[in-house]
Amino acid sequence: MxxxxxxxxxxxxxxxxxxxxxxxxxxxxxxxxxxxxxxxxxxxxxxxxxxxxxxxxxxxxxxxxxxxxxxxxxxxxxxxxxxxxxxxxxxxxxxxxxxxxxxxxxxxxxxxxxxxxxxxxxxxxxxxxxxxxxxxxxxxxxRVTAPPPAGVVLGSDEVAELLDILAATRPAVPDADVRDRLDRLTSRLDRPFPEITAHAALSSRELEVLGVVALGCGNAEVARRLLLSVETVKSYLKSAMAKLDSHTRSEAVHRARAAGLLP
The missing domain is CATH 3.30.450.40 (GAF domain)
Known part of the structure; x- marks a missing residue:
């Protein structure tokens, strides 16, 4: 040696x-x-x-x-x-x-x-x-601060302004397909982020799992880092997604960050 x-x-x-x-x-x-x-x-x-x-x-x-x-x-x-x-x-x-x-x-x-x-x-x-x-x-x-999410995160005032612009623009669009696309975009923007109330707040373990997911890790890697089973990681992630009214992992991370729960 x-x-x-x-x-x-x-x-x-x-x-x-x-x-x-x-x-x-x-x-x-x-x-x-x-x-x-x-x-x-x-x-x-x-x-x-x-x-x-x-x-x-x-x-x-x-x-x-x-x-x-x-x-x-x-x-x-x-x-x-x-x-x-x-x-x-x-x-x-x-x-x-x-x-x-x-x-x-x-x-x-x-x-x-x-x-x-x-x-x-x-x-x-x-x-x-x-x-x-x-x-x-x-x-x-x-701990390393997670990188900012891809894309642009809009505040509630900015979302409201964008909705007003889309509503004012729609009548002047001659193409029906384009109007349908604007309608779909408007309906998505019009669904606000959920309020994270005391009864719906994420548990420390849910936040821990979501924080590792935010680094780009899959379930197996999250499980290995946190010394959990993959099934337990899935359970915590499913619970966190439900509380954040999210349909995907990335959406859950995005909403947690918007609510100030993740860096």
Whole structure:
């Protein structure tokens, strides 16, 4: 294992800060990716020996390498005794006194930037519930603002003005087909966005699902990122679409943004 200098990535820095603040975590650090085939440890918080800073090896090796290869969270209750990972870093991990370790992929939008680790200086079964909370904390810390929706978003005053223009223009249009098209457009514009009242407000999970959909992700990718089943994602999305009176995913995202529920 080569000893190398670490770089700096704001997404990884924020992810490490978020993990370091979790209750049971004694040490937090991250793996950056100098190339698609290698990763490098750095961004140390709570370290004692400094034995792990700058270690580099191949994607697929160790716990973090496996997380990068599979692109999903993983945890071990006792690193040195776990049979499911390679053990290149055992000596360095032992020097820090670490036992339970978890790692999560860190993304900027759709780009995999590396992995963030949390470690505990005693054996501990962290469990799926803890991993979910860690994923949420890291996602909140590294969230990338979704790009604006394609096309133009009109305010209610602008829609009213456009309707007046269409109504005034229609009688002067000689072509019946064009008038029919104007009528269809007018009927679509004349249906206002729903008011998001307290009883119809989206739940936090519905917003979370819709927020990932807004990044252009399909159901399978949403499920993978949120650690949900595809059927559960479909259920949350269907509920959100009903509350937003939407017929498509993109329409639901558009209306959620218009209502100020999504960036």
């Amino acid at each position: 080569a000893m190398v200098a670490t770089g700096s990535d704001p997404h990884l820095e924020r992810a490490v800060r978020a993990v370091a603040e979790l209750d049971v975590v004694d040490m937090a650090f991250a793996a950056s990716m100098p190339s698609s085939q290698t990763f490098r440890l750095g961004y140390m918080r709570g370290h004692r020996a400094g034995s792990m800073d700058g270690l580099e090896t191949s994607v697929g090796a160790g716990l973090g390498g496996k997380v990068l290869a599979l692109d999903r969270p993983l945890a071990v209750a006792d690193y040195a005794r776990d049979p499911g990972i390679t053990h290149q870093f055992d000596q360095a991990v032992a020097a820090e006194g670490l036992h339970a370790v978890f790692a999560l992929p860190v993304r900027a939008g759709n780009e995999l930037r590396g992995a963030v680790y949390g470690a505990v200086r005693r054996p501990l079964d962290l469990g799926e519930r803890f991993l979910r909370s860690a994923v949420r904390a890291v996602r909140a810390a590294t």
